[in-house]
Amino acid sequence: MLVDSGRLHIAVQKSGRLADYSRGLLRDAGLKIQNGKNALTARVDNFPIDLMFVRDDDIPTFVADGVCEFGMVGRNVLEEFALDQPEARFEVIAPLGFGRCALKIAAPEATPYRGPESLAGARVATSYPRLTRRFLDERGIDATVVRMNGAVELAPRLGIAGFICDLVSTGATLEANGLVPVETVMESEAVLVRTLKPLSAAKQGLSDNLWRRIEGVLATQE
Ligand code: PRT
Numbered sequence: 606m607l608v609d610s611g612r613l614h615i616a617v618q619k620s621g622r623l624a625d626y627s628r629g630l631l632r633d634a635g636l637k638i639q640n641g642k643n644a645l646t647a648r649v650d651n652f653p654i655d656l657m658f659v660r661d662d663d664i665p666t667f668v669a670d671g672v673c674e675f676g677m678v679g680r681n682v683l684e685e686f687a688l689d690q691p692e693a694r695f696e697v698i699a700p701l702g703f704g705r706c707a708l709k710i711a712a713p714e715a716t717p718y719r720g721p722e723s724l725a726g727a728r729v730a731t732s733y734p735r736l737t738r739r740f741l742d743e744r745g746i747d748a749t750v751v752r753m754n755g756a757v758e759l760a761p762r763l764g765i766a767g768f769i770c771d772l773v774s775t776g777a778t779l780e781a782n783g784l785v786p787v788e789t790v791m792e793s794e795a796v797l798v799r800t801l802k803p804l805s806a807a808k809q810g811l812s813d814n815l816w817r818r819i820e821g822v823l824a825t826q827e
């Protein structure tokens with residue numbers, strides 16, 4: 606268990622698409638982050654704040670449990686988590702303007718597609734089974750969701766599924782695999798998320814201060 610040291614904890618992706626942007630935003634907000642790219646944590650010199658470098662998939666859990674008071678994570682990861690853990694308590698404070706992408710259903714070019722009803726009876730491979738299931742359920746489509754943890758775009762070629770549901774930014778990966786998007790399940794970008802666990806007065810003040818600083822940076826980016 607983490608002892609409440611009175612320090613605030615921010616969960617950011619250790620490495621990956623959000624990592625540099627997340628640290629950059631905190632630096633722009635005036636936080637002097639100690640170096641050490643491979644460390645699991647970093648202290649902030651000028652505020653009682655620690656950064657925790659973790660897998661993006663773990664960020665919602667850390668924030669909901671209050672282990673970290675703040676996190677920066679893709680809305681796609683957060684919403685998939687929330688569908689699995691409806692009792693998890695956190696609030697989305699703001700979109701952060703980076704990590705933009707869309708969760709899309711795609712199929713091989715030759716697949717005939719006339720709308721969501723074309724998905725009836727199909728198999729859809731995805732790393733986002735709950736978001737995909739919700740999309741299908743909302744449209745009353747009976748299809749099989751096949752969970753894959755990576756290389757989802759290979760599923761049609763391997764005969765695992767006729768459709769995929771995956772994140773798309775430039776569309777180059779779909780194209781390289783002979784796939785075309787047919788439906789958008791959700792638009793996503795990185796968001797700032799805050800725990801709903803009650804904070805001590807000191808931490809609440811620090812939390813408000815941090816958010817004001819981040820808000821200031823975001824305002825200059827509009
Ligand atoms: O190690 P860790 O678990 O932390 O990282 P990760 O590998 O799970 O995540 P990472 O770094 O790949 O992505 C982190 C977040 O970035 C995602 O959750 C999204 O919110 C966001 N993001 C933005 C993307 C993309 N764009 C994106 N294009 N995440 C993944 N992709 C992948 C996509 O899955 C596909 O394989 O990129 C490929 C498609 O890209 P295009 O440009 O060819 O369309």
Ligand code: ZN
Binds near residue numbers: 660661662
């Ligand atoms: Zn991940």
